[in-house]
Amino acid sequence: MKILKFGGKSLSNGEGINKVVSIVADKVNNGEEIAIVVSARGKATDELEEILSVAAKNADYKTLLEEFKKYQQDIYSTVDLSEEFSILDKLFEGVSLIGDYSAKIKDQILSVGELLSAKLLTAILIDKGINAQFADSRIFLKTDSKFGDAQPLEQISKKNVIQYFKENGASVNVVTGFIGSNTNNVTTTLGRNGSNYTASLLANYLNAEELQNYTHVDGIYTANPDLVADAKKIDHLTFTEANELANFGATILHAKTIIPLLEKNIPLRILNTFNHENEGTLITSTSTTGGIKTLSVLENLALVNLEGRGLLGKTGVDARIFKVMGDNDISVSIISQGSSERGIGLVVAESQATKAMIELEKEFENDFYSKDVNKISVTDDVAVISIIGQDLSTFHKPYTALIRNKIVPILFNNTVTGKNVSLVFKKSELNKALNVIHGEIFGVAKKINIAVFGHGLVGGTLINQILESAIAIEKRKDIKLNVFAIANSKSVLLNKDGVTPNWINEIQTNGFSYTIDDIIAYANEHHLENLIAVDNTASTAFVENYISLVENGFDLISSNKVANTLSYGFYKELRKVLTDNQKSYLYETNVGAGLPLIDTIKLLHLSGENITKIKGVFSGTLSYLFNNFSAKDVPFSDILKEAIDNGYTEPDPREDLGGNDVGRKLLILARELDLQNEFEEIAIQNLIPEHLREGNVTDFLNKLKEFDPIYDKIKSEQEPNHVLRYIGELSGDLQNDKGNLEVKLVSVPSDTALGGLKGSDSFFEIYTESYGDRPIVIQGAGAGSAVTARGVFGDILRLSDKG
Structure with missing residues (x-):
């Protein structure tokens, strides 16, 4: 025999109950022997509780009750539910008159939901030609008299169930879940989600082949799919893992469901009523794989803290605390204890927190006077994430991911088995924390949320590069790049699911004015994790936002050189903020566009290598100018105009030539070498004749010929076989606080590496103590929007891989 249990959503009006009837009919037609356990239909139990609360206040409960009846009857007017409706009428009327109710009355009222459900389903099945029979579990499932959370009396219940099914086994029995009766035949309930418990008890007593639990989802997931979009269905769990999952808040299972199944090694399969082809999640006694299986969440909790320096070393404190909890029927889900200042944290239901605090204050009243207890406090609105299957040997990975996203748990603990870790968070951080942990643990694509500031040549190229490469990167590296914000100085386009290739038109139609706080608030509102801000502007004003972005969880990437060339004081302040917030700032494109220059220098410096000099051609634009001017017998102005026409220079070429x-x-x-130089200390040779440095761009462009006599003279005065190069040079004793920084036009032999430079390549020589006179040479494309954007893209991937 198989036990089929159907939940409330499965039995809801319309598609739900029709699917249930179809599933049952298929099994009967296939010759399977089955029994059915049902929950109340729809949200019946919650609705009955609400009506009960209204009636107890002597308010108008009748309207709600009529709506309840209408839903339960639905289109099945021929099914007689009058007996159950009459019971509700009488009980609610009595509650309304008295203005109160007992736990016993509440159980009688709540039991009606399952009675209605079982009666209705039985009638529909009979109408479809199926030999079904209504089975009131109060007849055979006997419990103690703890109303609201009754415990079955195993021996008598087992005997009754076996006898009942022996006498009625020819029919498909439709059994009421959740309810039983005590030895005086008074109705009791087994606690919320108790229908699952009823089903597992029947499976145990009847030695069922399998318990099939039909719900509205495809099975058990690695996390709640409503909270984590990337959650994956788990094909197989062990009873132990499922029990842990239930204990830590998984509502799909009742905490007591697993034990009766485990005793008889009866498989449990979680199935979707609305997707009958799916094989669901199978739960058995053995596992095919180990490791972390799922994340479970408990909400509506509070943290009760008891702090007392004077309690250190005193015995019996814990016993006193838990006696208070036990005497007041307050369940504690997590305990955290510290010894240095004797602090104990207890996670309890939010509704019980105030009572817990008051009763603890009474218990420790004398300890307050003696100063042994300093404070008892409550932190409301907390939630717990439990990592089922996590052991401490690999716990550093999800924990580090949380810290990287500026989410610090209030406390955590692990179970005695060492295979489950629970973390307590502020409820406002729950969604983001859950997604961060899930992404780190389950190998689904780690989502990187990117805000791009500046969408000109470099920024626009970068955005398109990301969008074009995103699918391939996700497949290859399990990294999902999501550009959620694109902004310029005036407007921003926001989309938590990522911008589309049509972003240029969308920013024109949907963009709006903003401040940096708007983007930070948007990221927080939508629980976006792994945040990166990319600055592709040339703006000094935008750099003022860096510290705020870092403090709000963003890593930084920049092709904008400003932040690294402001005062040394700001440079150090930014580094301190980055360190304090454990964030990164990458800017490889600041100097060599796509060339690996800064990383190379950092690595050499960190390894203790003494760098003695750095020299090179830093500007692709000026490289192009002087490479071509030296190689061709043409006026300087012709080469300069050619560079302007080809877009190699800034709109105002004086920005390059200066x-x-x-x-x-x-x-x-x-500054990468820890030198404290300021920009004003750099000796810069300005290539623009003094009389052309001022005025508008148009006037300047009309006077380019005035460069020719100056640079013809410089070129002609060179030694033979020499060429002109505009270089930057860092020299001096670089072990001191400051070095010598020069930017100048030099003449070098054409047969040297620097002299042989072609096109618009950048070129760098790094001289070190170990390498002597043979420098490390880095050469390649040092300019261009595509190259720079690709360099920024490289920094994004480098950050994405981190941790």
């Missing part, structure tokens, strides 16, 4: 950009890049490298 040398400040090269100076900033050189300063960034100096």
Whole structure:
């Protein structure tokens, strides 16, 4: 025999109950021997509780009751439910008159939900030609008299069940879940979700082949799919894991369901009424795989803290605390204890927290006077995430992921078996914490949420590169890149699920003015984890947002050089904020676009290598200018105009020719070596004749010929076989606080590496103590939006891989 249990949503009006009838009919037609256990239909139990509460206040409960009856009767007007409705009428009327009710009366009222459900389903099955029989579990399931949470009397119940099914086994018995009766035949209930317990007891007593629990989901998931979009169905669990899952709040299972099945080694299968083809989750005594199986959540909790320095070393304190909890029927789900200042934290239901605090204050009244107890307090609105199957040997991984996302648990503990870890969080952090842990543990794609500031040439190219590569990166690296914000100085486009390839049009139609706080608030509201802010602007003003972004959980990536070239004081302040918040700041493209220059220098410096000099061509634009001017017998203005026409320069070429950009890049490298130079200390040779440095761009572009005599003279005065190169050079005793920083035009032999530079390549020589006169050379494309964007993209992937 198989026991089929159907939940309330499965039995709801319309599609639900029709699916149930179809499932039962298929099994009967296939010759399977089955018995059915039902919950109350829809939200009947909650609705009855609400009506009970209204009636006890002598308010208008009758309207609610009529709505309840209408739903339960639905289109099945020929099914006689008058007896149950009459019971409710009388009980509610009595409650309304008295203005109160007992636990015994409440059980009688709540039991009607299952009675209605079983009667209705039985009638529908009979109408479909199935030999079904209504089975009131109060006849055979005997319990103690603890109303609201009754415990079955095993021997008599087992005997009754066996006898009942022996006499009625020819029919498909439709059994009321959740309810029983005491030895005086007074109705009792088994506690919320008790229908699962009824089903497992029947499976045990009848030695069933399998218990099939039909719900509204495909099985048990790695996390609640309503909270974690990437949650995956678990094909197989052990009874032990399922029991842990139930104890830590999984509502799909009753905490007592597993034990009767475990005793007889009866498999439990969780199935979806609405997706009958799915094989669900199978729970058995043996496991095919180990490791972490699922994340379970408990909500509506509070943390009661008892702190007392004077309690250190005193015996009996714990016993006093738990006596208070036991005497007041307060269940404690998690205990955390510290010895240094004798603190004990108890996680209890939020509804019981105040009572727990008051009763503990009474118990420890004398200890307050003696100063042994300092404080008893309550932290409301907490939630618990339990990692089922987690042992402490690998716990550092999810914990580190939480800290990286600025989520710090209030406390955590692990079970005696060492295979489950529970963490207590502020409820406001629950959703984000759950997604962070889930992404870290279950190998689903780690979601990286990116805000891109600046969508010009570099920013726009970067966004398109991300969108074009996202699917391949997710398959290859299990990293899901999600651009949730695109902004310029005026407006922002936000989409928590990621922007589309049509983002340019969308930002024009859906963009709106913003402050940085709006983007931070949006990320918090939608629980976005693994946040990265990418600065592709050239804005000094935007850099002022860096600290706020870091303090609110963003890592930083920047092609904007400003932050690293402001005052040394700001440079150090930003690093301190990054360290304090355990965030990263990557800016490989600040100097060499896509070239691995900064990483190389960092690695050398951190390894203790003494870097003695750095020299190179830092600007792709100026590389192009002087490489071509040196190689061709044409005026300087022609080469400059060619560079302008090809888009190699800034709109105002004086920004390139002035040398400040090269100076900033050189300063960034100096600061990577812990030098404290300021920008004003750089000796920069300005390539623009003094009389052309002021005025508007148009006037300047009309006077390019005035460069020619100056640079023809410089070119002609070189030694033979020499060429011109505009370089940055960092030299001096680099072990001191400051180095010598120069940006200058030099003449070098054409047969050297620097002299042989072609096109618009950047070129860097890194001289070190170990390498002597043979420098490390890094050369390649040092400019261009595609190259720079690809370098920024590389930083994003580097950060995504971290941890």
